Amino acid sequence: MSAYHAKKRLGQNFLHSPEIIERIVALADPREGDTVIEIGPGRGALTLALAQEDCKVIAVEFDRDLIGYLQKLLRRFGNVTVVHEDFLKYEPEAGAFKLVGNLPFNLTAPVIDWTISHCSAVQAAVFMVQREVARRLGAECGSRDWSPMSVMAQMHFDIEISFDVPPKHFRPPPKVTSSVVRLTPRPVPPPADTSFLETVLRESFRQRRKLLVNNLVPALVPDAAAAAEILASLGFEAKSRAEEVSVEQFLKLTTLLAGRKIQ
Numbered sequence: 001m002s003a004y005h006a007k008k009r010l011g012q013n014f015l016h017s018p019e020i021i022e023r024i025v026a027l028a029d030p031r032e033g034d035t036v037i038e039i040g041p042g043r044g045a046l047t048l049a050l051a052q053e054d055c056k057v058i059a060v061e062f063d064r065d066l067i068g069y070l071q072k073l074l075r076r077f078g079n080v081t082v083v084h085e086d087f088l089k090y091e092p093e094a095g096a097f098k099l100v101g102n103l104p105f106n107l108t109a110p111v112i113d114w115t116i117s118h119c120s121a122v123q124a125a126v127f128m129v130q131r132e133v134a135r136r137l138g139a140e141c142g143s144r145d146w147s148p149m150s151v152m153a154q155m156h157f158d159i160e161i162s163f164d165v166p167p168k169h170f171r172p173p174p175k176v177t178s179s180v181v182r183l184t185p186r187p188v189p190p191p192a193d194t195s196f197l198e199t200v201l202r203e204s205f206r207q208r209r210k211l212l213v214n215n216l217v218p219a220l221v222p223d224a225a226a227a228a229e230i231l232a233s234l235g236f237e238a239k240s241r242a243e244e245v246s247v248e249q250f251l252k253l254t255t256l257l258a259g260r261k262i263q
Helices: 018-028 045-051 064-073 105-117 131-137 148-156 195-204 224-233 247-259
Strands: 035-039 056-061 080-084 097-102 122-130 157-165 178-185
Touching: 018 045, 018 097, 018 122, 018 157, 018 178, 035 045, 045 056, 045 064, 045 080, 045 097, 056 064, 064 080, 105 122, 105 131, 105 148, 122 131, 122 157, 131 148, 131 157, 131 178, 148 157, 148 195, 148 247, 195 247, 224 247
Parallel strands: 035 056, 035 097, 056 080, 097 122
Antiparallel strands: 122 178, 157 178
16 A cells, blocks of 8 residues: 555544554453444554454545555454445444544544534544644633533543654654543433534634623623623623533523523
């Protein structure tokens, strides 16, 4: 496969470090009977390592130019299936599964959204992402990295930023440092319907420098006085900003707004 060149438009940077691959597999902890879905196997370095575990591996690759190569590389493993499909449109068969993937920057948010939407079946997810994205996923309330992504991800999963990966471990090397994160489902089930919560988050963070009371108007609340009354009833400070609001507080705010039918 030496003639194959990574495609910039697909955000391809292929992981080749045995040390990093070993650490990712250890985090995924594939066990006998597990199903592990790999997102974008690329040249199959991580897939090969997973294939040698006692688990079922489904490698979902979008780039048709890599399919034949992957099938040939992995043909001796009866526990591996290569699927040519856009992962964001992929629907796994019924049952629980683990996710593993080196995610291109432009697909990270959509893959996180996909993972959240399938959270009831996800046993764990181990993703390689840009370090700045990892910081947003694992951010603490009150930090500048706190964002709608932080809230949505932490509502469904416990986030562990495991380790950083310098550019030298990829071909071609990216211009940024990556981080490996592990998402573990939270024991408390998330709300069944998160669509309105997403709206609340989007409006709350619409202009980060503005006070929360102002960001809620007029999309969610008719005027500033009504917004101030709602926030006060929840114990919010008058000068609260979205980055200071915790997951639990956003849930309470969403429930109150939904109950008042302010949509």
